[in-house]
Amino acid sequence: xxxxxxxxxxxxxxxxxxxxxxxxxxxxxxxxxxxxxxxxxxxxxxxxxxxxxxxxxxxxxxxxxxxxxxxxxxxxxxxxxxxxxxxxxxxxxxxxxxxxxxxxxxxxxxxxxxxxxxxxxxxxxxxxxxxxxxxxxxx
Amino acid sequence: xxxxxxxxxxxxxxxxxxxxxxxxxxxxxxxxxxxxxxxxxxxxxxxxxxxxxxxxxxxxxxxxxxxxxxxxxxxxxxxxxxxxxxxxxxxxxxxxxxxxxxxxxxxxxxxxxxxxxxxxxxxxxxxx
Numbered sequence: 198x199x200x201x202x203x204x205x206x207x208x209x210x211x212x213x214x215x216x217x218x219x220x221x222x223x224x225x226x227x228x229x230x231x232x233x234x235x236x237x238x239x240x241x242x243x244x245x246x247x248x249x250x251x252x253x254x255x256x257x258x259x260x261x262x263x264x265x266x267x268x269x270x271x272x273x274x275x276x277x278x279x280x281x282x283x284x285x286x287x288x289x290x291x292x293x294x295x296x297x298x299x300x301x302x303x304x305x306x307x308x309x310x311x312x313x314x315x316x317x318x319x320x321x322x323x324x325x326x327x328x329x330x331x332x333x334x335x336x
Numbered sequence: 337x338x339x340x341x342x343x344x345x346x347x348x349x350x351x352x353x354x355x356x357x358x359x360x361x362x363x364x365x366x367x368x369x370x371x372x373x374x375x376x377x378x379x380x381x382x383x384x385x386x387x388x389x390x391x392x393x394x395x396x397x398x399x400x401x402x403x404x405x406x407x408x409x410x411x412x413x414x415x416x417x418x419x420x421x422x423x424x425x426x427x428x429x430x431x432x433x434x435x436x437x438x439x440x441x442x443x444x445x446x447x448x449x450x451x452x453x454x455x456x457x458x459x460x461x462x463x464x
Contacts, residue, residue, distance in 0.1 A: 208424045228421060235414035242407065242446050246453035248390040252462045255387055262382045271377060278373055282366050289359035322378050329381050 219308040220301075226312075227284050230277035237274055268330040272323050279322075280315040287311050354416060361413045368406050390458040400454055407450045415443040 215221055244258040261267055287307055291298050298307065346352070376385065393399045419439050426435050 204427060205425055231414070231417050232421065235418060238410055238414055239442075239446060242411065242450040245390065246449045248387050248458035249453035249456045250449075252387045252459055255390070255458075256463065259382065259386055268382070271382070275373055275377055278369060282362075282370060285362040286366060289362045293359055322374070325378050326381075329383070333383055 219305040223284055223308040223311065226280060227288075230281040230284075234274065234277045234281060263333070263336075265330060265334065268326065272326050275322050275326065276315070276319045279319045280312070283315045283318070284308075284311045358413065358416060358420075361409050365409050365413060368402075368409060372402075372406055387458050387460040387463060391460050394454060394457040403454050404451060407447060407454065411443065411447050411450070415439050 212225065217224070244255060247255040247258065262271070291304075291307070298304065380389075394403070419436065422435050422439075423432075426432055
């Protein structure tokens with residue numbers, strides 16, 4: 198027990214204290230967006246499956262998803278999916294096609310570009326979803 | 337200038353295959369997931385989705401196949417990603433065994449639940 202807690206502390210403080218600059222930020226964002234998306238995905242698969250097993254439960258889930266709190270969450274979910282996708286593409290491209298561009302200076306640049314591209318893709322989607330949310334407020 | 341290139345044939349193992357497939361599936365997931373999110377979250381919106389909508393979508397064979405692929409690729413990629421993250425926290429052989437078996441059960445169970453529902457289709461007639 199003691200050893201596993203030590204390892205948990207060591208790993209978490211390593212995540213936070215390691216000064217890897219842009220690369221470390223990209224690593225942390227990739228993990229957080231990935232884990233967040235997986236959490237929603239698991240719930241989403243099960244609740245959508247309820248449309249077959251027990252539709253009243255699916256209708257109940259839909260009621261929750263229409264709440265402003267969940268709709269704001271949806272906007273962040275879409276950011277996660279976009280960022281994880283763009284950064285995942287960067288990782289796949291560099292690993293499989295151009296490993297030399299993992300060189301530290303180029304990698305810092307591509308990590309920044311990834312965040313910029315993700316934001317540009319996300320903003321119009323966020324705008325549409327936010328307008329949609331406001332349109333349905335108070336229903 | 338002459339260079340001597342020594343080719344070493346690397347023995348493939350589970351971790352190498354998993355590493356490669358995380359990247360291959362990432363490329364497949366980009367269009368699959370983004371089109372799904374664009375249609376459902378941005379264009380259609382949660383206010384236009386209910387059991388009747390799901391029935392109409394899963395009545396079309398093309399969307400059935402699409403959703404099965406989406407389910408298979410996303411969840412396998414996600415659970416394997418979680419396994420990768422878990423390797424930072426659980427090191428001992430015993431802990432690894434427990435975590436890995438837990439993830440396999442989660443993967444098979446949730447994928448199975450989802451796949452069966454997609455194949456069978458939604459049942460709004462049960463709503464009354």
